Amino acid sequence: MKKKGLDSVFRVLEPVVGKINERTKAPVSLSSRLGWRQPRSEWFRVYRDFFLPSESYDLIFLKARIAILCTKGFEIMDLSDFKSVTIPQRDDPRHEKLAKRCESCRPMGMFRSSENEFLLCYDEFGLYVNRHGDPSRTKGTIEWEGTAEHVAWHPPYILIFDSRFIEVRHVETGRLCQIIPGHDLRCIWDGRGASLPLPAPGPNGSWEEAPSQEARVHGVMRAEEVPQGRPGSGGPARGTGQHIFELIPAVPLFLPERLASPTQHSSFLHPTLNGSP
DSSP states (O other): OEEETTEEEEEEEEEOTTTTTSOOBOOSSHHHHTTOSOOBOOSEEEEEEEEESSOEEEEEEOSSSEEEEETTEEEEEETTTTEEEEESOOOOGGGHHHHHHHHHSOEEEEEEEETTEEEEEESSEEEEEETTSOBOOTTOEEEOSSOOSEEEEETTEEEEEOSSEEEEEETTTOOEEEEEEOSSOEEEEOSTTOSSOOOOOOTTSSOOSOOOOSOOEEEEEEOOOEEEEOTTOSSEEEEOOEEEEEEOBOOOOOOOTTTOOOOOOOOBOOTTTSEEO
16 A cells, blocks of 8 residues: 555555466566566566545455555445445434544454454444444443554454553453553554464354464563663663563463352463563
């Protein structure tokens, strides 16, 4: 994607059958012989370009479509005919106030909460919609505790990164499960592109599987200041480092029956207990 004025221009590529197993070929020219140009791959070719008349922030691959996060909201596009629709739907006058708020906030992510429902995440709140993009729950929005700078996905949990803490919420209920504090927190991998298949809600629409113990979300935060000696100085200098970590749901505890019943709630280990400096 590239910006052209106020528009966002996208390029769609398609694989070339029979070229995938071929080695890359360097173009025959003086610059290639001198090593100035890298070998060129012919594995993909341009299928089509399209544009949106708005600024775009991110792109999410759905099962059969793509979702483009832009100033208009969530643009759902079918790549077979390049027709799109913007959600949440804003034609209903009952949702006029909600529509104005969606326009003033930035879309951050879109996640399947059940078989026929999605959770749209903005930087200030979350909103459940049905397959047609209409608000699906009467309770309205889910208000975040902070301001989302990034939203990551570890089914069935969404992890909302604020610079001061991480909110962990269950995608089906929106319930706040945990807050992980930190300093200058940032997400460096949100789980997309993982080799393992993503879990999905069951036939009855609920998440029945235990959360995967594979690391799907990585982050970084400012570490505690560490005194360091500086050559030629009389005293120690203060150094600043970063702490890189991965987030994994903790295994539920099974206590003796007479003491307590097995907990059904998973929590994520704190980065200082489960990470690498």
